[in-house]
Amino acid sequence: MVLLLLLYFAFGGWLYLQECAEQRRCREMAEASTFYRAVYSEIEEVGWEHLVRFGGDLTSLSFRILDGKGRMHIIEIQLDKTHPKCPPSISADVPYMFDLKWSTHSRLKDVVQQFKKHLEKLQAFWSTLDDIDRSLWVVDPKQASPAVSYRQINMGNDCFIMLSINAFDPRSLPECRFIGSGPIVNLLRNRWRRNSKRWIKDKQFLENLKCLLETQLPIPPDVQKNEQQVECGICYAQSLPIDEELRHKSGTGTDYTCDNTSCKRAFHSICLVDWLRSITTTRQSFDVLFGSCPYCSEPVAVKIDSMKK
Structure with a gap:
């Protein structure tokens, strides 16, 4: 009799545990079903065409967003199972993230809208970097x-500069490191220190950079290849050396072209002046030298003081 009672109570306890487990599973399924329905509904609001990937349990979502300039960005959203009670975790390939404003009434579309506003704030930053990359x-x-805010630029003569652009204020004076050894590096570093106060936010970034370094900024190699006659017909270099004695001509490219359409040879005006001075047939009138093009013998005229500021 006692054994039967023990078996009865044991069986009853097992049934109770089974019933509790079943109730728990039902609650979890109901909650999961509610979660899935809510997330599907919120994805619909954002637009399925913007969804690029998602996890099987819908807690991990990635949306593709285009900014005002047509640049594509991906925002990763990690949802908690208690969504929308807990704010989601967000990440994106941007220099810094925004502070997400969230409440229990917030939805995925609110995250996307805040991300779009954040992208608009970064337009000036990316435009500055685009100008650097292009020019x-x-x-x-x-x-x-x-997300990368720096650029390393080849200045020629084994000299490089590392510019770090302020994502919060991209038109401000950037941080600049000079890489390399030798007099050219020291020369540019000294110019940067001496002229840093001349940086003006209202001016174009590249114009400011050229003003501080007091030299012609090097263009990308692929652009150089596409340009015709960029090298000087006398010294056969694209740019003059960086030298204090050359003043504002330091590091500049060719600035004089033969008028003969069948020649169109380019020169540094300084090189052309030196060459004309070596020719006995060259004439001078005031500050202008008159002579012949070294290539086609057509008349040329160049100012002697063109190298002086």
Whole structure:
């Protein structure tokens, strides 16, 4: 009899535990079903065309967003199972993230809208980097992510500068490191220190950079290849050396072209002046030298003081 009672109570306890487990599973399924329905509904609001990937349990979502300039960005959203009670975790390939504003009534579309506003704040930052990539000889990084805020630029003569752009204030004076050895590096470093107060936010970034370094900024090699006759017909160099004695001509490219359409040879005006002075047939009138083109013998005229500021 006692054994039967023990078996009865044991069986009853087992049934109770089974019932509790079943109730728990039902609650979890109901909660999961509610979670899935809510997330599906919120994805619909954002637009399925923007969804690029998602986890099997829908707690991990990635959306593709285009900014005002047509740049594509991916925002990763990690949802808690208690969504929307707990704010999601977010990440994106940007220089810094925004502070997400969230409440129990917030939805995925609110995250996307806040991200879009954040992207708009970064437009000036990315535009500055685009100008640098398009106009200067950038050697690192080759394929920069939107989060990278530095550029290493080849200035020639084994001299490099590392510019770090302030993502919060991209038009401000950037941090600059000079890489290399020798007099050219020291010369540019001294110019940067001497002229740093001349940086003006209202001016274009590249114009400011040229003003501080007092030299012609090197263009990308692929652009150089596409340009015709960029090398000087006398010294056969694209740019003059960086030298204090050359003043504002230091590091500049060719600035004089033969008018003969069948010649169109380019020269540094300084080189052409030196060459004309070596020719006995050259004439001078005031500050202008008159002579012949070294290549086609057509008349040329160049100012002697063109090298003086």
